[in-house]
Structures are given as structure tokens and as C-alpha cells.
Amino acid sequence: MIVKRRSIPLRILIDEALLRRLPLNHPKRAEILQDLLIRRAGLKGEQDLDYHINLLHETDFHIFQSIRLPYGKNFFQIDFLLLSPKFILLIEAKNMPGIIEFEPVLGQVIRTYNEKVETYEDPLLQVKRQREQLRRWLQDHHFPSIPIEFIAAYSNSATTLRNSTSDREVYERVCKAGKLVFKIEEYKQKYSHNFLTDKEFKKISKQILKSHIPEGSHLHLFNIGRSDILPGVSCPSCHHIPMKRVSANWLCTSCGATSKDAHHQAVADYFLLVSPTISTKQFKEFLFFPTRKMAADAIGKMGLKPIGGKRNRVYIRPESTI
Template sequence: MFIKPLQPPIRLQALNALHSRLVKTSPKYEEISGERARRLAGFIGEKKVEYILRTIDEDHYFIFHDLCLKVGDLTFQMDFLLLTSRFALIIEAKNFAGTILFDDQGQFIRILGEQQDGYANPIAQAQYHQRCLRKWLALHHFPALPIEYVVIVSKPSTIIRMENPDPEVRNRVLPATKLPNYLFHLDQHSKKELSDPKTLRKLSKLLIKKHSPQYPNLMKEFNLTEQDILFGVQCPKCTSLPMISLKGYWKCSVCLFPSRDAHIQATHDLFLLYGPTVKNKQFREFLHISSIQKARKLLRSMNLPYSGDKRGRVYFRPEK
């Protein structure tokens, strides 16, 4: 069963918000568009893995997508974590086109036409996550489970080439179609129950509680200013900016589409781009609202956590 279901990772959400509002003349437009496209391709690969996991989803599998945990000052983020009472499985999902090569020097290379690009080795990534998860379980006084890992290549047309003779590499990189068999193999060779159902449920609840999503500061990262960003409520139908604020609803100035809740996505964009807190004034400026009272009413309607009263009130983004 999925304990933490699939949803777009926070960085992809932030890149989507930025890309939809970035002025096309910005010198960073191509760079941001490129990263967004790569992150989106990665998420599409994760969706394919999720589909396969749902076809084999059994009650004794506890599945978490995009789980981000901390061990001391270290943060580690797993594409998928699958828990059972007998083992844990870390799944790294990769969605590359062309040919991927694991060479005899431990490098991971993507070959597409005449172009070759090196990327972080997903085996090394999975091994790092394996070490961190062991430390995390020990830190929270849970029984040591065998922690396996596998790299799943989700694109059916991708060719996997291995120059590395290490069986640790050869046996851990699989096309998505082989994931069910890999799980079946683990089940057959992991007969000993190491954790009772109560402990497993307790562990699952703690994993959700300790999930710490990492919010990027893209404005700082790409050295952007407010002049690079288009403010306003975006039309959910044609994506034009800004919509017109009318009594009780929003109206697109281009396609005339009406919406009563288009401000919700705009508020989400505001938090993704400008940080974890917002005041009434910043909210009004970003959404093109002239009335303090209307802004206050909209902020209250979204049930955002807040502190302070009247002019000093600060609203906080929901962290999870």
C-alpha cells in the first residue's frame, strides 16, 4: 500500500511556478527551462515505476515516494522506499533516452546520437541512501532490516550497456519490466520476519512525521529579481496573466474563463518562489488585489497556519 503517494517533487513544483511566471526575455530563461524539462522527465519516469508498483501492491508492502529524511546534518532523498517486515528496498528511478553506459571506471554516461554526457552514478546514489537509512533506523532505535537497492530504468527504448564487470552493478540496474520479478526474488529469499506488524506501522508513521521536504530558493539560486517575475493570478485554462479580481470570483482577461479558486495556485506559487511566510501586503501585491479586507478573507479561506494579529499577522505555508 502507498503510505506516501506519488506527487511532483518540491523542486519540480518550484520550477513549474517559476517557469510559468518568468519573463521570456530573462537571460536565465533557457537554463531554467532546461532544468525543468529534465526534472519533468525524471518525474515521468517515477510515474512509470509507481504504475508498476501498483500492479504488485500487496498489503505487506509499505511504499513511500520522494521521502526526504535527515541524519544529523545530512539530508537524503529516495525516489521510492518499499518496506516489509523482512527487508527494505530503495528504488532509484531513471528516465533517460538513448543509451546509458556504466563504464569500467565507475562512470555513468548517457549517449544520445553523437552526444555523450556524464551524470551522477545512480548506484553510488543508492548506496549512499542505503548507508543513511541504516543510520536513520539505528538513530530511532528500530531493528536493523536488510536494506536492498535497485536502479530502475523506466524508458522501454533505453539501451543499458555494462562495461563494469562488478556484479553489484550488473545485478542492480534493471529495466522497469523486471521490477516485479526482482521483488518476487527478494520475497523468496527473505523468509525471516525481522519486524512485527505493530513495529512496521510505528516505523511508517515516524517516516511520514520525519519527512522533511527541501524547499529551494530559486530566486537566489538563479540570481533573479522581481522584475524577472510576472505577478498576478494565472488563468487555469489558458495560463494567461493576470486574471481580474471580481466579486466572489476571478475572470481571465484573455479567454474570459471564470474561477472561484484560481488564487489557491497563485498562493502556492508565492510560497514556492518567496519562502515560507507571507503577509497581507505581499499577498496583495503578488495577486493584484487592492483590498486589504479581500486579501484577508482569501488568506483565511485557505486555512493557512498563522501567527500574530491584525497588521502583524504572518501566514505560513503548509510544510507537508
């Protein structure tokens, strides 16, 4: 069963919000778009593997999607962690079209795609590091030792995998998505003995879930000033900023579209890019409400969580805490 489902990574949400709100000639747009495409491809790779992992018998594993655990001052992130009382399986998801040539002795893979040759780290090295970190993490939490297996799975059907040095580990641990369920079957055959009692199994599962820390904002990496962020409600049809408030509607002065709730996206962008809190005054100014009364009425209907007293009240996202 799936114990922890992935959510859309904050990094993707922030990149998308930035592309909505930076001027078209802003020098960082290309870098942000590149980052977004890489992150979206990664997410797609993980989502494509879901289908294959869902073919597993419901009760065989506790499945954690995209789990991020603290270790020392750092974190380690695992695309899929499958926990059973017999073994743990880590799966690194890859979504890369092209010819992927493994060079395990050098710890790299060479990708040839659209006549471009690029070098990446061998994904088996990545997942081996995760295995080591998880092993120590389990030890630090005083859990019994349990075998930890690992696989790198390529989900893109336009990927050709090559193992020209006939490396055994690559044959055993790298596969296309369609083979994943059979690989997992092999591990199930290999481990017939329970390393964990039912109680220990449930305890580890709970501890992993409890320890998961979602990735924080990476906005600082782009060095973008508050004044670079365009205020205003963005048109859902043509992305023009700002829309104009006309009675209880938003009107796009560029394409003529109207919307009742386009300000929800603007407030979500504000939380992602400007501040985790918003006052009625900030709401009015960022969204260009003509009057304070209209702003107060609209913010009151948004289902945000108010904090502070009447004089210094601000709002946060309903699910967040400060």
C-alpha cells in the same frame, strides 16, 4: 501497502511558478526550464514505477515513495523504500531514454541519445550510498540490523541497457521496470527468515514516516530578486499577466478569457516565490485588486489560515504552520 505517497516536489512547483512570473527575456529562464525538465523526468520515472510496484502483494511491504531522511547535517533521499520484516529494498528510479552503457569500474554510465554522448554517475553507486546512510540511520535509532538490498530500475521503454563488461552486479541489480516485480520476488525467496518482530517492524515504519523532511525551497540558487517576479493574476488560457478585475470576475485583456478563481494560482505563486505569509494589503497589490474592500472580500473566501490579531493579520496556506 503504501505508507507514504510522494507529493509533487516543491522544486517543480517553484520552477513552474518562476516560469509563469519571470519576464520572457529574463536571463535565468533557460536554466530554470532545464532544471524543471530534469525534475519532471525524474518524477515521471518514479510515477511509472508505481504501476509495477503496485503489483506486489498488498501486505508484503510497507512502501515509502520518495522519502527524505536527515543524517547528520545532511539528508538522504530514496525514490522507493520497501520495508518488510525480512529485508529492506531500496529502488532508485531512472527515466532516461537512449543507450545506457554501464562502466562500473569507473563508477559511471555513458548515455548516447540523439547523437549526444553524456556521462552520469552509476546509479548503483547512488543507491549504495543511500543503503550505507540508511544502515547507519537504523543503527543510530537502535533498530536491529536487517539486510538492505538495492536495485536501479529504468522505467523508460526507449532505454537500451548495456553491460559490455558483463559486470555481475549490473546484471543482478539493474533492470527495466517490467522486470522489477520478478527481481523483488527473487529477494523474497532469498529471505525467508524474519529479522524484525512485528512490533519492531511497525516501530521502524513509524519512525521512517516521522523522520521524513520534505525538500526546502531552492529559490536562492537562482539568485532572483523580488523585483524580477511579475505581479498580477495570470490568464489560465493564454498565460498573459495581469488579468483585470471586472465585478466578480477576472478578464484577460489579451485573449478575452474570463475566470472566477484565477487569483488562487497567483496566491500559490506568491507563497512559493515571495513570502510564506500574505497580508490583505500585499494581496491587493500583488493581484491588482481595484479596492481594499474587494481584496478583503476575496482573501476572506480563499480558505487561507489567518494568523495574528486584527491589526497585523496575515494569511498562510491552510496546511502550513509558522
